[in-house]
Amino acid sequence: MLFNSIDFALFFPLIFILYWFFASKSLKWQNLLLLVASYYFYSCWDWRFLFLLVFSTLLDYYSGLQIERSSSERLRKFWFWLSIGINLGFLGVFKYFNFFSASFSDLLGSLGFQVNTWSLNIILPVGISFYTFHGLSYVIDVYKKRITAETNFVEYSVFVSYFPLLVAGPIERATHLLPQIKKERKFNYAQAVDGLRQILWGLFKKIVIADNCADYANLVFNNSDDYSGSTLVMGAIFFTFQIYGDFSGYSDIALGTSRLFGIELLKNFSFPYFSRDIAEFWRRWHISLSSWFKDYLYIPLGGSKGGKWMQIRNTFAIFLVSGFWHGANWTFIIWGLLNAIYFLPLLLSNKNRNHIDIVAINSNLPSIKEFFAMAVTFMLTVFAWIFFRANNLTHAIDYIKSIFTKQLFSLPEVRPAHVIVLIFVFMCVEWIGRKNDYALATFGLSWPKAFRWSFYMVLLIAIFILGTKEQEFIYFQF
Template sequence: MLFNSINFAIFLPIVFLLYWFVTKNNLKFQNILLLVASYYFYACWDFRFLFLLIFSTLLDYYSGIKIENSSSEKNRKFWFWLSIGINLGFLGVFKYYNFFVDSIKDVVFLFGHKIDLWTIKVILPVGISFYTFHGLSYVIDIYKKRIPVETNFINYATFVCYFPLLVAGPIERATHLLPQIKKKRTFNYAQAVDGLRQILWGLFKKIVIADNCAEYANLIFNNSDDYSGSTLIMGALFFTFQIYGDFSGYSDIALGTSRLFGMELLKNFNFPYFSRDIAEFWRRWHISLSSWFKDYLYIPLGGSVGGLKLKIRNTFIIFLVSGFWHGANWTFIVWGALNALYFLPLLLSNTNRNYMKIVAYDSNLPSFKELVSIIITFSLTVFAWIFFRANSLTHAITYIKDIFTSKLIALPEVRPTFVIVLVAIFILIEWIGRRNNYALEKMFTEKSVFVRWSFYFVLLFAIFIFSTKEQEFIYFQF
């Protein structure tokens, strides 16, 4: 079920009314309702993979209990590695098996041989990377004795399968979400209104910005041989705003939806395109994944505590794994490696934590130095996104090569004025609201009701106009 679908527009109010008016604030019934609703939400995509989700949930739930109750370290390790192995095994088979097989065949072919290896033909279970990481973090935290085991299956299953975040995040931690699931919740009008406002902004990002940019990004990337260098740059820019509007829009809808049910999810985006260096960008982009890798991979590897070689090694590992997490294609690995190269000078000069506060926090406009830093960082990000979007490494390299060899200075053949204006307005709204949790949070709240609601109706009208076709979110494929 898509957030930007009629089905969800019907589903959400029904669950909301049952949650607050039928369960009568009974915590047990509320959690059962959320779990059933979450299973239905997932089954609407493909009910067959619901059994995989339930199995993964049962595995981690039972493993957590066995780890907690084991009297010997040997048994604790057995259940820990059993859970880790099976979870990563499922992820490897569904997401990476064919990639490794094809890569082996390509390497063997380079040496003049040809082999036939069996590949699997199965669609990737939507959201598998996200709910697998929910379970992994829980089991790791139990094993490391950071949290107590959850013995109530309904509570644990709701944490893993909570429908606002089930398909594309944010990647939650048991330390953050489970206590909220176990705590009695009462309806908070201000929280619910704020949730609706964030849902509105998320839908605008997805339907008005991302989907319009996607039309031209797809046109240019899929026919890149036919266009000039300036048009290829436009294609990269369109994709840059497509992926941001698409993924941060999903996160906004997820966070807003969760607020309707009295729970707060982890913030996943914090105006990343206003970053002044790549380190700041990665503190503001897909925050839940970056922090997950930092806590469960980077720090266990030694983080930045050791010598220079260890710091460089760990930096490349975390970025390469992050790239590989996104998909089974060499383009994602190169994208991760490229971001590691961007990050390396900041790490070596110990300037990777220079910018902890949003740009121009105490002023309306950035300084000249800040503006230049933002433009440079944004340009590096746009360049890296070419690898992320391209169908293959060959496509990405050809795309970049054609930028610098074919009419770079000429006007782009594809320059939809209306979409460019929409993106410009979007950037302006994001800039004005950059000090808040999301751009719309406090916008016009001090103005009259007429002004505020006029603005909301303009957004709703734009969403209605452009919602003629339901388009999946990009991160469904991850």
């Protein structure tokens, strides 16, 4: 079931009505309803993988209890590593087994040994990387005694499988989401209206921006041998806006939907394409994953406490693991490596925390220096996205080679005017709203009511008229 589908348009209002009109007097019934709704939502993809989600939930729930109740450190470690090992084992089998098998076979082949590749003919369970990381963070936090183990199975299950974030994040923490699940919730009109605004903006990002950009990004990437260098650049730019509109659009819909249930999720994007260096970009892009790796990988490895060598090692580790988290393909690993290389000069010069606040915080326009810094960061990001989008390393390298020809300065063969205008308008709205949690948070609130509602209607009309065929969200594959 997709957020941008008719099925969800019927499912969500029904759950909303049951939640506030029939279960509002009982927190127990509200949480049970959310759990049933979440399991139904997930089973709409493939009901068989619901058993995997339930098993993972049971494993981490029981492990958390055993870690807390164990009288010896040996038993605590046993349950901790059992949970970690099985969770990572699931990821290894479903997501990475075929990659390792093929890579090992290729390595032996390069050494002159011919072996038959053994692969598993299995489907990747949607959202497995997200809900697995929910469970991992919970078990780690219980083991480190940052939180106490949850004793209510329904409440813990909602934390793991809460349907707005189940298949593509944000990656939540038990310290943030579980207290909200355990607390009585009353309908808040202002929170609900804000949620609807965020859903509207998320749908616009996904259906109008991302899906229209996808048509032309796919056209160029799938036929890259037939196009000039300038057209290949346009294709990479279209993908750059596709992935941002797609993923941040999903996050906006997830956060807005959750607000209608009285629950606040972690912010996942903060206008990353207005970043002045790559360090700022990664503080603003997929924030929940970046912070997860910081807390559960970078800091345990030593963080920034050691010398420069340790900082460099740890930085490369989280970027490479982040790339590998996205998928079992060398293109993702190179994408992560590129971002680590981008990050390295900032780390060596101690400038990786130069830009904490949003750009042009006290003015309407950026300075010339800020504009060029944003432009350079954007171009580096576009280049890295080529590896992310390419089918394989050969495709990525050939794509890049084809860019740097004399045709780079020719007029692009693919230049859809309506998509370019949409991107421009979209980025203008994002720029105006860049100081808020999302672009429409306060956009137009000072306008006369008729103008404000007319603007919302324009967005709705654009969604219905400019929407292409129903397309899945990119991050469902991760």
